[in-house]
Amino acid sequence: MALRTTTTERQRRLGAELRKLRERAGLTVSDGGASINMGRVHLTHVERGHTAISTERLRALCQTYGCTSSTYVDALVRLSESKGKGxxxxxxxxxxxxxxxxxxxxxxxxxxxxxxxxxxxxxxxxxxxxxxxxxxxxxxxxxxxxxxxxxxxxxxxxxxxxxxxxxxxxxxxxxxxxxxxxxxxxxxxxxxxxxxxxxxxxxxxxxxxxxxxxxxxxxxxxxxxxxxxxxxxxxxxxxxxxxxxxxxxxxxxxxxxxxxxxxxxxxxxxxxxxxxxxxxxxxxxxxxxxxxxxx
The missing domain is CATH 3.30.870 (Endonuclease; Chain A)
Incomplete structure (x- = not known):
């Protein structure tokens, strides 16, 4: 998938939240990526908002990071699935x-x-x-x-x-x-x-x-x-x-x-x-x- 040349605040926010969860869990980018069969570079692009992540992988990543709040995870899913059009x-x-x-x-x-x-x-x-x-x-x-x-x-x-x-x-x-x-x-x-x-x-x-x-x-x-x-x-x-x-x-x-x-x-x-x-x-x-x- 081609990388985004520009990112929106919504896309950057999703990446920032995933990075925050990973760091709180004490895991490296390589650790996080390996848990969902994603390379380190690929996950880095996700955390920077440069590329998307599937809902299945997003939920699995949150589980790996020990996030137990369904409300919060659902909010991240909505950020990810939004088309950003209006x-x-x-x-x-x-x-x-x-x-x-x-x-x-x-x-x-x-x-x-x-x-x-x-x-x-x-x-x-x-x-x-x-x-x-x-x-x-x-x-x-x-x-x-x-x-x-x-x-x-x-x-x-x-x-x-x-x-x-x-x-x-x-x-x-x-x-x-x-x-x-x-x-x-x-x-x-x-x-x-x-x-x-x-x-x-x-x-x-x-x-x-x-x-x-x-x-x-x-x-x-x-x-x-x-x-x-x-x-x-x-x-x-x-x-x-x-x-x-x-x-x-x-x-x-x-x-x-x-x-x-x-x-x-x-x-x-x-x-x-x-x-x-x-x-x-x-x-x-x-x-x-x-x-x-x-x-």
Whole structure:
């Protein structure tokens, strides 16, 4: 079988998980390969995501490595058997591979956790707000590229209403409410969109106010996805050199703790079901409404 010239995050993740299992079992690549009648070089390519592995061999390999969690093994099988095709396939060659990887990950996600410091999360953005961001992007210069990027982000939002819809919890820094992308009318529409989205029982939106103390070290935005029966988590962070996907145990534990600290420090979630007179203390809805009033 020919080796893949490019690999997706899903393919790399499968290989990384198999390598992690092998190393935990204290086995070499040669040991693992021999257990399923596969050469050392062949298994190395599997662990790097450069080639596929059959379901039979995958399950046998997990057994060799002493993995007893059927939920986890089934999750690996789903990663392996997935064709990686979906609505995002139409954007291949138009957007970065990292963007397509994100859409594929979101399609199988059951839970999404997000922290943003300067932008409204992409899944919550209005079209005008998104377009204003890409219009200011130095790397996306042609109108055709901007139109594709905007359409792609709008299509990603289908997971909010899909069947079953993903459960989304976002913490947004107050600074993001004040950033002027597209002018006052665009920002007003965007903030009203946040309030509208919060009416969805599967969407939780909290605002982290400027007055919050003790979270200065948590200023880097991140996006966490839980998928495959919660057996696999992925964290996405954006860097100047591109998107970085993290899924090692230490990183996942670190970002889970960070999100727990952020949501504990943030104001109570936006809740439109509470009567105005009952808002007797600061909450996220009140802060968003205040910013709307001052625009």
């Amino acid at each position: 609505w995002w396939s139409g954007y291949k060659g138009k957007l970065s591979p990292a963007a397509l990887d994100l859409a594929e990950l979101e399609a199988s996600a059951e839970g999404l956790r997000s922290y943003e410091s300067l932008f409204i999360p992409g899944l919550f953005q209005t079209e005008d707000y998104t377009r204003s961001i890409f219009n200011a992007d130095d790397e996306i210069t042609s109108q055709e590229a901007i139109d594709s990027a905007v359409r792609f982000r709008m299509e990603r939002q289908a997971i909010l209403t899909g069947q079953p819809p993903a459960e989304v919890h976002a913490v947004v820094h107050e600074a993001a409410l004040h950033m002027r992308f597209g002018g006052t009318a665009v920002i007003r529409k965007q903030l009203l969109r946040l309030i509208e989205l919060a009416e969805n029982p599967r969407i939780t939106i909290q605002v982290l106010p400027f007055t919050t103390e003790g979270v200065s070290t948590l200023s880097t935005p991140f996006f966490m996805l839980t998928s495959h029966g919660k057996a696999l988590d992925t964290v996405l962070t954006e860097t100047p050199s591109g998107s970085l996907y993290l899924h090692d145990d230490d990183s996942i534990a670190k970002y889970r703790r960070q999100f727990d600290r952020l949501r504990a420090a943030a104001l109570p979630p936006v809740d439109t079901s509470i009567a105005p007179a009952a808002h007797d203390s600061r909450d996220s809805l009140g802060l968003i409404q205040y910013v709307l009033y001052t625009l």
